[in-house]
Amino acid sequence: MSHPELVVRKAVWKGEEVDLLVADGKILEVVPSSDTMYEGAEVIAARGLLLMPSLTDVHTHLREPGFEYKESIASGLKAAVHGGFSNIMCMANTAPVNDNSVVTDEMLAKAKQAYPAGGPRLFPIGALTKKLEGKELAPMHELAEAGCMAFSNDGVPVKSSELFRRAMEYASDTGRPVIDHCEDPYLEPAAGVNEGEVSSLLGLAGQPDVAEAAQVARDLLFAEYLDMHVHLAHISCRKSVDLIAWAKKRGVKVTAETCPHYLLLTEDAVRGYGTDTKVNPPLRTTDDVEALLAGIKDGTIDMFATDHAPHAAHEKEVEFMVAPCGISGLDTALPLTWSLVASGKLTFDDFIRMWTTAPCKTFKLPLNRFIPGDPADFFLFDPNEEWILTAESMHSKGKNTPFMGQTLKGRVISHFLSGKKIV
Secondary structure, three states: OOOOOEEEEEEEEOOEEEEEEEEOOEEEEEEEOOOOOOOOOEEEEOOOOEEEEOEEEEEEOOOOOOOOOOOOHHHHHHHHHHOOEEEEEEOOOOOOOOOOHHHHHHHHHHHHHHOOOOOOEEEEOEEOEHHHOOOOEOOHHHHHHHOOOOEEOOOOOOOOHHHHHHHHHHHHHHOOOEEEOOOOOOOOOOOOOEOOHHHHHHOOOOEOHHHHHHHHHHHHHHHHHHOOOEEEOOOOOHHHHHHHHHHHHOOOOEEEEEOHHHHHOOHHHHOOOOHHHOOOOOOOOHHHHHHHHHHHHOOOOOEEOOOEOOOOHHHHOOOHHHOOOOEOOOOOHHHHHHHHHHOOOOOHHHHHHHHHHHHHHHHOOOOOOOOOOOEOOEEEEEEEEEEEOOOOOOOOOOOOOOOOOOEEEEEEEEEEEOOEEOO
């Protein structure tokens, strides 16, 4: 066994007090905690903090190039690493759109510039169609060679089923999956509020859950017919969960994500017309929340994602109908989803699968399981530290969150990537 360069002493992993040994940026061993001396090794005293593998976010909007006033790659990665994330997959809705290798190269260069000595890893998602217009396929092989790990038309669903089929086929040739934002483009797209009691009370045009489920059904049928993998973004309703469960029983190659806000909020949060609750797909009902939690428990829903969508304050400080959709999520995702573990709604194993194992395996990203040879991407977590979410406590430029002002519980104390302390 190599000699450890870093020793994290007296951390808690799966209920046991352990020492973590690291060498050459990789996990050397996790052993029962002891007073063993390791000559020449840096020793970090964890003092009973939880040892956690770094998280992976498969769905973020980092806005650069083109919208740096909302978020830059540097500010987004800073929020990510303070929030516990080591791998970040960013969407293509930039200006210009990430539909060619020049834009992909620029994104990766910006990430390197932000953390020249090594930091959170950026994995761009290439556009499915040129300019996200849904008319002509983007050059997927070029994008894959440049470093794109998946393809998506992001929040602009492809209307043409024929074109979407061809997109799946070409994406499959690159070994990368298609990520689809499931929304019928003719049923109140981006309405930002669920069609139901609350939308009627507020006098707002809402989007029904069937708008999501109808597109989910289409994608599942294509995935089965073509025998190809499709990944479904930000699932929000029971109908979609039921369809995905049906497809998985048939052996369809489908994975699906949901987001913290769909598990912790319902359409009732919109009652005050607060634009920070406007998100696409919209917040749904208590029944939908229960279905999502059950879907996580039984494996229908594979992973979490933040759908981090930062906006400038002036863009949200308008009437609900004209405000952009989106919640800034990188700063808050860890404590929000940890609250589901603390309340007993999810287990620790659910949490690890949803934030680390499943996303990394699905998109072939670096994964730390604390097995010898794994990348030493981990953080020390205090599940009991309480802090108030304020604009000043957030690292993202986007302060648009319905959780602003609330007391959150759980915080990253220190974060190591490839064995180097970043936070």
